[in-house]
Amino acid sequence: MAEQIGISKLVIGFTVVAFGTSAPELVVCVQAALEGVPGIAFGNVVGSNIANVLLVLGLPALIYPLVCDTRSALRDSAIMVAGSILFMILAWHGYINFWQGALLLGVLIAVIVRSYYRARREGDEGAEEALEEYEQNMPKNIWVSVLFIILGLVGLILGSRLLVNGAVEIATIAGVSDEIIGLTLVALGTSLPELATSIIAALRRHGDVAIGNVLGSNLFNITGIIGATAMIEPLQAPTQILHFDLWIMLFVSMLMIPIFLIKKPIGRVLGGAFCLAYVAYVAAQFYGMSGIYTASLY
Numbered sequence: 641m642a643e644q645i646g647i648s649k650l651v652i653g654f655t656v657v658a659f660g661t662s663a664p665e666l667v668v669c670v671q672a673a674l675e676g677v678p679g680i681a682f683g684n685v686v687g688s689n690i691a692n693v694l695l696v697l698g699l700p701a702l703i704y705p706l707v708c709d710t711r712s713a714l715r716d717s718a719i720m721v722a723g724s725i726l727f728m729i730l731a732w733h734g735y736i737n738f739w740q741g742a743l744l745l746g747v748l749i750a751v752i753v754r755s756y757y758r759a760r761r762e763g764d765e766g767a768e769e770a771l772e773e774y775e776q777n778m779p780k781n782i783w784v785s786v787l788f789i790i791l792g793l794v795g796l797i798l799g800s801r802l803l804v805n806g807a808v809e810i811a812t813i814a815g816v817s818d819e820i821i822g823l824t825l826v827a828l829g830t831s832l833p834e835l836a837t838s839i840i841a842a843l844r845r846h847g848d849v850a851i852g853n854v855l856g857s858n859l860f861n862i863t864g865i866i867g868a869t870a871m872i873e874p875l876q877a878p879t880q881i882l883h884f885d886l887w888i889m890l891f892v893s894m895l896m897i898p899i900f901l902i903k904k905p906i907g908r909v910l911g912g913a914f915c916l917a918y919v920a921y922v923a924a925q926f927y928g929m930s931g932i933y934t935a936s937l938y
Contacts, residue, residue: 723858
């Protein structure tokens with residue numbers, strides 16, 4: 641709809657596409673927070689960031705090596721890591737309140753504005769490449785677009801309610817915590833838009849789009865999603881996630897910097913290693929390794 645009313649592709653790339661692929665995380669986190677299961681909300685964001693690096697980059701790399709502009713990827717990786725550290729600092733005392741959420745959201749807005757003006761100045765083509773992944777299925781009639789938006793919003797709201805309620809039920813039946821379900825099942829479900837976009841980008845040899853999709857989504861999750869959710873409903877940070885999963889998230893985020901420093905494509909070997917690491921992480925959750933680690937701290 642934005643394209644049909646004359647908004648530039650650069651603006652669309654920095655707003656509509658970025659917000660669109662992270663919409664499931666936002667709606668699920670708000671729904672979980674309002675229903676009193678902050679473990680799912682927190683776990684969803686942390687687990688999504690881990691899945692984005694290990695799975696959403698790993699699977700496309702198995703299809704075709706991901707090549708990108710290492711200079712911009714390094715810059716975006718550093719911003720993502722800085723955002724992750726800020727998020728950890730704010731969460732460390734056990735909760736994120738309204739003003740901390742506002743700070744995180746402010747950081748995201750500042751990064752988006754700065755990135756937009758830099759891209760406009762430097763003639764960045766990344767936004768146009770990103771839109772190619774969507775344009776083939778775009779309706780040409782603006783009223784059809786409006787209908788799709790309404791249907792999508794209704795689906796997001798109903799789907800998030802079903803996902804949160806179903807996740808709580810599964811956790812109860814399986815005898816595992818809400819946090820573990822949030823970190824795995826819910827996080828994987830809400831990461832599917834990023835996974836689909838990255839796989840299509842890999843098939844079309846657009847490594848920049850796949851990598852930029854992950855880096856942008858991760859920053860959006862820990863600043864925009866947590867920030868907006870905390871402004872609606874203050875979030876309590878589960879102890880297990882604070883002392884285990886947040887460190888895993890930071891480690892996999894920092895892992896991107898040396899990968900881009902050596903200026904090599906993310907190939908099939910590294911992609912396979914990422915996928916295996918994600919399987920090991922999920923297995924560790926269900927075999928209680930994170931819980932054991934947390935308990936040992938006390």
